[in-house]
Amino acid sequence: MLEAKGLRKAFGNIVATDDVSLEFGREEGEMVFIVGPNGAGKSTLINLLTGLLDPDEGEVILDGEEITSLRADERVHKGLVRSFQVVKVFEEMTVRENIRTAILIKEEMTGGFGPRGALQGLFSLDDEHEEVEAKIEELIDQFRLEDVADDIAEELPHGDRKLLDVAMSFALDPSYLLLDEPTSGVSAQETDYVIETIVEVSEKQNVTTVTIEHDMDLVRGYADRVIALHQGSVHGEGPPSILETDDELRRLLLGVGE
Amino acid sequence: MTLGIELLESSAFVLQGGFLDGVRTLLQPNTFVEQTINGLQRGLVLFLIASGLTVILGILDVLNLAHGELYALGAFIASSVAGYLIGSSGLMAPPTSFDPVMSFAFVGVLILVALITALIMLPIGAVVETTLIRPIYDRSQTYQLVLTFAILLIIADLLELIWGSQPIGASFASQQAVNDIPTFELIGFGNVPSLVAMIIVVSLLVGAALFWFFSRTKTGRIIRATAIDREMATALGVSPDRTFTLVFALGSFLAGFAGAMQFVRTNAQPGMGESALVLSFVVIVVGGLGSLRGAVVGAIIVGILENWMIVINPEFQTAAPFAVMVLILLVKPEGLFGTWGERT
């Protein structure tokens, strides 16, 4: 289970995250959706959990181990992976190369940084190992990127870039996957597809996913649990039905002036 | 083995007597005031240079390696302008003895020289930006660096072609005319050449005008808005192209003004651009990227430290600013007033 305990983060006078305590992954493969108006602190929460930001107070606990002081890359090694709202992929590499890079980093074929690893990294060229190639093809298949597999990432349409970003995250065999608005900017037809693929793959691999999402239909359709954030703190959580029953929540999310 | 002994000697010097002796010399009241105020003046001139650099960097996102040469260009242009305006065939000759009206009028002439120089730099900066820099805004940073470096090389040789390879000094008569103004009486302490005081005052005024420009005037705010969000600014009817040209011209103005001040104070000489450029970088690293406030503080620290070192141990004078820089990098890597990724 991934836990936030009393997380607090302020930027000057603005309190982005205010004493937030949450649990993700009560069962394996739980699909949690985080909702809330803009500025509610959703991305900040993910940044705190993954190590992009350090909290002013509070702890992050992963599978019983406190990881608050771990670097971002160390957290990845423990199975905590994220994607980005603004797509971050290796622009000058092809789709295939992007995914290969992710896998190789994961497989520590880049050597890590002990002396043995460094030497190994320097002097062994990545002969294309069959398992690696098989995995690349599997991911390309799952995320329907076959048509663009050899295209340079920079030139891909937005929807495919989003898919690539998510594919790379899955390439790391995460235990916990935090997705920051994976469908933003994606066309209506593709949106269904993106979410379905995410659900499918994470169910197959038992990945606990935490997704920030604005599209309430998606949330209703796929969430095991919904967490609503507002002005840095948790407004409420529960099954997707709270979207209908909690009037204040509906006002916040769908209503006037937000 | 001799080198080892010599290194030990240097360290010994630093660790005991020599260094402390130097500090003791510095701490005598007159010397201290003199060197600190010299340092302040030097720092303010450095600020003018660094501010242009940091503004161009913060708003255009271009590291203008040619900025030092623009400063040198200003100094040399000032020498020519001064040649026209000062002297028996010009506007006014340096008064030979102190006469309140004439002396202050002469100060006015010197300031006029600087202003004219800076105004001449405006179109020069605009042309450089439009023809050479604008086409490469979209290119990688490396190409921008190559480009501005190329401009540096070209201007460096042009300067010597036009003005020769010997330093050109403001005539002693000019300096004496200003120094005859009894600052001591006016300010009340210190043995400060009035020239230095004048430069301090003028630089402070220009600096204040700069701050005021960016925070209070409409154009200033438009520039900052354009820096933060180019598309939004276009939507509001602002032309980013023109804004960028203006900013670069402004940077050139400041560099030129600083060069004129330097000419009046000492001289215009080949090589002044390169050393000013590097010191500007130290100032920016110390003060923080993109911060005008940081540039002021950083420049003053560098200027004062350099001048103190002249007394303590001249051998370390050039290295002193870099030592500060290393210290800052250890303690506060983003600079004194820097925040990661912040713009002017």
Add this chain to the structure above:
Amino acid sequence: MTPGLEREDGSLRIRLMKGLVVSPLQLLGILVGIGLLFALPDIARSTENLPIRERPIYRGMVLGLAAVGLNLLLRHADLVSFGHAAFFGTGAYTTAILIQFYEIQSVLILIPMAIIAATLMAVLIGYFTLPHEGLYFALVTLAFGQLLYSIPRGIGELGGTDGLNVLAPSQPGTSVLDRFPRLGDIALTGSDIENSILFAVTIVVSLIMLLIMLRISKSPFGRALDAIGQQRTRARFLGLRVKRYVWAAFIISGFYGGVAGALYAIFFTSGVSPDETLQVFVSGDILYIAILGGFNTLTGPFIGGIIFEVLANIASDFELTGPGGTKEIGRMLTGIVLLIIVFVFPSGVVGSLKRGGKVREAGVDLKNDPSLIGPWLSQAASGTVAAAKRAVENVRILLLGVK
């Protein structure tokens, strides 16, 4: 994978080593090129007319070697360093100090010691650059470069502004010739034969180091650097310990700089001075050679160095007379050439000439349709006119306000 032959796309390919596969034609070209390099000193000596001189070419080679090291940072990790002279100079000065103050003359000791010193310097300076990237990184490297430049200038014992001679101290009864660095029994005093030997040694060392860099580039380490250069945050969140990799790359590039500096000092025994080895312009030279040679090639910087120096040599013969007197305008010409490169050759000279490069494509277009020259020229002309018009307009607006 051992060296051998293989077929690819139906044509014959020769595999030289892991990761280096060339066509027979390319192999021939490489061998001819290497042969030419070895013969250069002799060519240079036998003709006065060609602008080929031993000394500039040697300098170009060693600077090119330093640039190959720099390319690891530049081409892969997307980091511009303006202070690489620090490592070149450390290598050169270490050599000079060891021979002059410690009387070590054997090249076989001098070079490794110089490398160690330069590498340690890279460990130190690299550490300070770790929190930074982009322009800030460039600034920090520049400032450290200048710091290092100012140190020997200020200390008389290290030669001050004049620098040090790479010669052992003179002793009664020995001639000058005995004071030079030695390769085994051979004193490298600068005679023709000795220079050719030194040339050959440098070429061999450079070739080996080029091959090593090739392996590094194509290794997972190189790929990790690519990832860091293209999208640093992503690399971090894929689990890469970014700062360690950047530091390692920095150290390796410092290693290369040290080798280059040592080789330089052994040849230019009277040329180890702050201005020649540590100044920001030397860093600039190394950087521009790296860029001139192109990002996409390995040998580019090496060749670029030689071209650069030859050009600089030619340029230094040009003079102009202006109101300030007559002076040689080598710097200005370099600047103009660099401008041309920036505007015409986006991938560096060698890079743009390779298959797929912009210039090569343009060349192909021209070959197919020579009449293209006309439209191109008029395009260039109208482009210049348009730029000038814009400039005038902007100046007018600046001075007179917006209408």
